[in-house]
Amino acid sequence: MSNYKEIFVKTDKCTGCLTCKIACAVEHSETKSLFSAIRESPRPVSRVYVEWLPGNAKVPVLCRHCEEAPCLNACISGAISRSDTNAVITDAGKCIGCWTCVMVCPYGVIGRDQTLAKAFRCDRCPDREIPACVGACPTQALVYETVDGFSKTKRKTVSRELLTREGA
Amino acid sequence: METRYLIVGGSAAGMAAAHTIRKKDKTGAITVLSDEDTLPYFRPMVPYILTGKKQVPDIALSGTGIFVQPRIDVRTGTIVTSVDPVAKILTTASGKTWSYDKVLFATGSRPYLPETVKGLDSPGVFSLKTVADAAAMAQRSRNTDHVVLLGGGILNLKAAFALLEKKIKVTLVVHSPEVLSQLMDPEDAFLIRKALDRAGLKIMTGCSADHVVTDADGVCAVALDNGTQIPCRMVCVGKGVIPNTECVRGSAITVDKGILADPFTACSVKDTFAAGDVAVTHDPATGEKTVTALWTNAVDMGICAGLNMAGIPTRYTGTLGIMNATQVAKEPFVAMGRVHTKGRDLETHIDKTDTTYRKIVFNKEGTRLVGALFIGDITHAGMYRYVIREKKPIDRIKSHLIRHTLHYGHFM
Ligand SMILES: Cc1cc2nc3c(=O)[nH]c(=O)nc-3n(C[C@H](O)[C@H](O)[C@H](O)COP(=O)(O)OP(=O)(O)OC[C@H]3O[C@@H](n4cnc5c(N)ncnc54)[C@H](O)[C@@H]3O)c2cc1C
Numbered sequence: 382m383s384n385y386k387e388i389f390v391k392t393d394k395c396t397g398c399l400t401c402k403i404a405c406a407v408e409h410s411e412t413k414s415l416f417s418a419i420r421e422s423p424r425p426v427s428r429v430y431v432e433w434l435p436g437n438a439k440v441p442v443l444c445r446h447c448e449e450a451p452c453l454n455a456c457i458s459g460a461i462s463r464s465d466t467n468a469v470i471t472d473a474g475k476c477i478g479c480w481t482c483v484m485v486c487p488y489g490v491i492g493r494d495q496t497l498a499k500a501f502r503c504d505r506c507p508d509r510e511i512p513a514c515v516g517a518c519p520t521q522a523l524v525y526e527t528v529d530g531f532s533k534t535k536r537k538t539v540s541r542e543l544l545t546r547e548g549a
Numbered sequence: 550m551e552t553r554y555l556i557v558g559g560s561a562a563g564m565a566a567a568h569t570i571r572k573k574d575k576t577g578a579i580t581v582l583s584d585e586d587t588l589p590y591f592r593p594m595v596p597y598i599l600t601g602k603k604q605v606p607d608i609a610l611s612g613t614g615i616f617v618q619p620r621i622d623v624r625t626g627t628i629v630t631s632v633d634p635v636a637k638i639l640t641t642a643s644g645k646t647w648s649y650d651k652v653l654f655a656t657g658s659r660p661y662l663p664e665t666v667k668g669l670d671s672p673g674v675f676s677l678k679t680v681a682d683a684a685a686m687a688q689r690s691r692n693t694d695h696v697v698l699l700g701g702g703i704l705n706l707k708a709a710f711a712l713l714e715k716k717i718k719v720t721l722v723v724h725s726p727e728v729l730s731q732l733m734d735p736e737d738a739f740l741i742r743k744a745l746d747r748a749g750l751k752i753m754t755g756c757s758a759d760h761v762v763t764d765a766d767g768v769c770a771v772a773l774d775n776g777t778q779i780p781c782r783m784v785c786v787g788k789g790v791i792p793n794t795e796c797v798r799g800s801a802i803t804v805d806k807g808i809l810a811d812p813f814t815a816c817s818v819k820d821t822f823a824a825g826d827v828a829v830t831h832d833p834a835t836g837e838k839t840v841t842a843l844w845t846n847a848v849d850m851g852i853c854a855g856l857n858m859a860g861i862p863t864r865y866t867g868t869l870g871i872m873n874a875t876q877v878a879k880e881p882f883v884a885m886g887r888v889h890t891k892g893r894d895l896e897t898h899i900d901k902t903d904t905t906y907r908k909i910v911f912n913k914e915g916t917r918l919v920g921a922l923f924i925g926d927i928t929h930a931g932m933y934r935y936v937i938r939e940k941k942p943i944d945r946i947k948s949h950l951i952r953h954t955l956h957y958g959h960f961m
Contacts, residue, residue, distance in 0.1 A: 392961075432956040440958040451931075454565075454852065455845040457593040459613035475613075479593070480927055481845060484874035484883050487935035488957050489928070498876065 385467040388505065388512055389531050390441050394522035395431070397439035402427035404517035408506055423496060428503045429514050430490065441523060443514070444469065444490045444503035452482035452491065466505070473499045552577040554858060555639060555649035557629045557796065559583035560592055561847035562825025562854070563655030564610050564621075569855025571618035577859075579621050582641065584628040587680050589616075593844050596711040598683035599690075605680055615848070629656075629796045634818040639796075651820045651858045654797060654808055655851060658790035658826035658842055666699070667760035672767030674784045677708045686785070690717055693782040697721075697771045699758050701728035705787030706877050709750055712785075720751040720779060722758055722771065731789075732873055732884040733908075733922055734891045740906050740924050744878035758784075790842050792827040805829060807840045812864050814854040824854040831867040835887070839870045846872070869938065871920075874927065883930040886910070886920035886937045895919070898951045909933075909951055911943075918943055918950060929955060 403415070410418035410425035418425050429443045446469045453461050453469055460475035461482060471482070471491075478498025483491045491502045506512040515525045524531065554570055556563045559581040567579050583589070589610040597603035610616040628642040632652070639647045660676030662669045675686050686708075690696070696712050698705045701723030709719045721728065727735035728742060745752060753773075761784060762770040770778045792807035802816045803809045808823040810816060810830055816823050825847035832839040841847075846868040856863040874883045887910050890897045896911040905925035912919050917940060921933040932955050936943065949955040 430956075432958040434958045434961075438958070440956075440961065442957045453614055454848050456614055457591055457844045459591050459594075459608070459610065459616075462614055462617075477594075477597075478876055478881075480874040480876060480881055480883065480930075483927055484872070484885070484930045484934055485845065486931035489932050490957075491931075493881070493927075495881070 384527050384529070386505075386525050386527050387446065387531075388443060388503070388515060389524050389526055390443075391522050391524065392438065392440050394520045395439040395441055396520055396522075397431055397433070398519065399431055400517045400519060401429045401441060401514035401523060402431060404513040405429045405503075408509070408513035409501075423494070426492065426501075428490075428492060428501060441514075442488060442490055445488060446503075446505070451485040451487070455481050455485045457481055460500075464507075466507075468505045468507075469502075470504055471500050471502060473497075473501070476500050553648065553650045554579045555647055555652045556581045556655060557639070557653065558655035558657055558793075558825070558827075559585070559589040559623050559625075560655065560657055560825070561844050562657070562828075562851035563653065564589045564616055565848040565851030566653050566655060566822075566824060566855035566858065567621045568616050568618040569852045570859045571621060573856065573859035573861060580647070581621060581623045582627040582629055582639070582647070583623060583625050585679060585681070586626050588623060588625060590680060591844075592678075595677060595680060595683050596707045598680050599677065599687055599708070599711040600714045601687065608680075615852070632797055632800050632802070632821075634800055634802055634816075634821050637820065649820075651822070653822045653824060653851075653854055653858060654802075654816070654827060655823070655825045655847075655854075656793040656796060656827045657847075658792050658840075660786060661789045661791045662786055663788055666758045668763060668768070669761060669784075669786060671761050671763045673763075673782055674761060674768055674786065676786045677704060677711075686783070687715075689783050690715055694718060695720070695779075695781040696783040696785060697758075697779050697781045698785045698787060699771075700787035700789075701725065701752065701754070702731055702787050702789065703729065703873060703875060703877075705785060706745070707875075708785050708787065710748070710877065713749060718751070720753065720781070722756060722773065722779075723752060723754045724757045726754055728752060728754070732871060733888055736891070737888070737906060737908060737922055737924070740904070741877060741880050741882065744880040748878040750878075790826065792829075792840055794827060805838075810850075810865075813857050813862060814850060814865050815857065822854045822858055824850040830865060832870045835870070839868070841868055841870055841872075843868070843872055866938075869934075872934070874930070880925060881927050882922070882924040883927045884922050885930070885934050886918075888920045888922045890920075900953070907953060911947075915947075916943065929953070932957070932960075 405427040406425040432440045458477045460472045476499045515523045590608045594608040631640045695718045698721045727738045759774045770780045807829040810823040810828040853865045894913045896915040898909045900907045908922040910920035918936045
């Protein structure tokens with residue numbers, strides 16, 4: 382188990398305000414400022430998604446950087462690797478837009494830039510101390526913590542539920 | 550004593566196994582014998598060698614993704630000709646012998662060349678499988694303005710686009726009523742067909758090659774079974790693949806189309822294993838024995854074999870025979886599980902727009918998702934794969950599956 386920080390989701394605290402999505406899109410824009418980012422073309426997009434459930438519950442979803450990452454095994458171009466801070470990252474230079482990663486991700490959190498034919502996902506904002514979405518979240522529904530620092534039961538419900546090792 | 554691991558074949562399955570073994574066994578000797586002259590590379594990237602967009606070092610496995618472990622000794626240009634699984638010895642074409650404690654056969658597959666088509670051994674006839682094939686095709690294509698491709702499968706489509714990029718005219722000769730017949734029904738393919746036509750591919754369906762016509766420079770035309778001839782200086786055959794089992798033939802290892810592997814990736818003789826395109830495994834969607842030809846499956850099975858070889862018993866859950874994602878002519882598509890529904894007793898839901906096509910397939914009782922096909926928009930395809938593979942109960946999510954409103958929250 383790694384000692385690196387991960388982004389955890391506290392679904393009970395999310396109000397669905399979508400501030401995280403805006404912060405993420407701005408962080409991954411050319412200009413990194415809200416006012417100019419909205420005028421960029423292509424329009425910057427978020428790598429965080431907020432889904433709605435019946436009963437008005439909101440669920441922010443983003444790349445889990447899985448321990449046994451199906452996308453990492455499946456990539457046919459060598460574009461996906463594990464960074465030294467334990468994030469699973471897609472190298473846009475090597476990505477050929479074959480979408481194999483999209484096909485194997487059970488969370489549905491790998492996005493597609495159809496124009497450039499590149500896959501993209503949460504990169505935990507390598508240039509920032511705290512990922513943009515976490516920094517922006519007004520209700521602390523998103524937290525940036527080590528596994529030990531975060532309650533293990535919570536972590537299970539929000540992040541690990543789907544994963545069984547492929548082929549195992 | 551350190552364990553001596555030998556791996557025959559240095560591609561997806563062989564190298565995934567090698568790196569997995571090294572993760573678990575820091576001291577054993579891991580040797581990979583490969584008959585290719587190139588160090589292991591991402592085979593699906595071979596079309597980029599043909600176009601010249603990438604060079605061989607750009608597509609090397611080593612140092613990327615899961616292929617980052619140290620001390621794996623890869624011997625290129627080494628052809629294994631036979632095995633004695635009782636004495637635990639491999640013999641190579643040069644006559645050298647290799648002793649081992651555990652061996653993995655990851656010899657993959659090679660293009661199938663139909664015997665009924667005469668002249669496929671002529672200069673100018675190729676199949677796109679290795680970087681050497683790509684280099685030879687690139688060489689020949691310099692003196693070629695028209696290539697005829699036999700077969701309308703995904704590999705030939707990739708080869709066709711690589712050649713189109715080189716400004717060479719391509720004609721596909723397709724026996725089936727439509728391209729990609731292995732991955733969808735003919736009716737499903739119209740968006741892709743439209744995109745292919747738009748991109749400038751010439752496609753002739755419902756006919757086959759009878760023989761290849763040659764002159765002093767090799768192929769000069771393809772004669773079709775409808776009596777016509779298409780002049781061309783180059784032919785590319787993409788009619789499926791067959792497992793490379795030659796090196797275990799005559800030994801006690803059981804071969805049935807491919808090398809038979811049990812649920813723990815082991816062959817019929819102790820301490821021998823098989824993984825990847827060469828292995829016969831089972832499809833969880835149908836329960837039937839199957840051989841596949843997919844990079845992703847080969848890696849997964851290689852990882853599993855590596856764990857078993859390193860002494861960690863690990864069950865291989867099998868593989869969906871159809872599990873393809875790709876993009877042809879700017880049209881993304883994903884085909885998974887059972888996608889051929891015409892005339893079958895399955896509950897099928899089709900939804901089409903001008904730019905997208907979606908087919909969702911349930912078993913005939915409608916109680917389980919067994920297949921999905923997405924063209925144009927493949928958003929959340931992975932969730933469908935997850936539901937198919939894990940045979941998830943669908944009563945609560947069925948309408949979301951059909952309307953394409955499924956998201957991760959529904960699994961919580
Ligand atoms: C052009 C192209 C594009 C593809 N695109 C995709 C894609 O997009 N997605 C996907 O999932 N799959 C794709 N595939 C299929 C995928 O590449 C294969 O399924 C995968 O490579 C199988 O891996 P493997 O390790 O089982 O065998 P192989 O890759 O076939 O490798 C086996 C190796 O063993 C060597 N060998 C065989 N016999 C011997 C012997 N006796 N001694 C020594 N060495 C031996 C072979 O030369 C070869 O190097 C593509 C294939 C091609 C050719």
